[in-house]
Amino acid sequence: MGTYGQEKKDVLNCAKWLSEHGYFGGYRGSGGNISVRINDSNLIAITPSGKSYHEMLSDDICVIDSDQKPVEGHLIPSVETSMHLGIYQHRPNMGAIIHTHPVFASVLSIINQPIPALFDEIAFEIGTSVEIVPYAISGSSELVQNVVGKLDNHCFCYIIQNHGALSLGKDINQAWKNAELLEKVAQVYYSALTTGRKITTLPKDAVAQINKLRCQRPPA
Ligand SMILES: [Zn+2]
Secondary structure, three states, rough: OOOHHHHHHHHHHHHHHHHHHOOOOOOOOOOEEEEEEOOOOOEEEEEEEOOOHHHHHHHHHHEEOOOOEEOOOOOOHHHHHHHHHHHHEEEEEEEEOOOOOOOOHHHHOOOOOOEEEOOOHEEEEEEOOOOOEEEOOOOOHHHHHHHHHOOOOOOOOOEEEOOOEEEEEHHHHHHHHHHHHHHHHHHHHHHHHHHHOOOOOOOHHHHHHHHHHHHHHOOO
């Protein structure tokens, strides 16, 4: 299994669960990508490019350094590897990144609709606004710049225009939970929008209070 067996297992377990639950658009697909930072190093473990999740094995997960040099693994790392490395560089307290193509966040991605603060739990866990990252083609340095340009709001989730979702966490469990929370709130918000009725958002003073509480947590 190599030196980084636990990290590879963490990435694989999360990828398989998300795939089985429709987060990549199809169980047999290979869209999206997941990575974890390997503690006390400049290494990350990341899903490979073009391999179906349902047939992925632990040893298919790539370990690379911050210059994208391979350390372990026999496959080509995800096409979005530069995006993951850019996020880790800009948000040093983040330990895991999950990029998915789930249905409801994808709907919001094509109508360019950010998610306002709608529920205490979501606002506290992922942030008081889920912003839209402007479109650039997958794997491009322009997309890396567009994502990095949004990271200073210290939110844990973003929607990439005409593409999909992005969730961060201090570890794989937090990033995974945020991926689930994002898709849940995207589904609720989309469903509410289709009613044509007025949508109530959290009051301004509640948003301010939640932002204050989020700031008191260790830096994100
Ligand atoms: Zn993608």
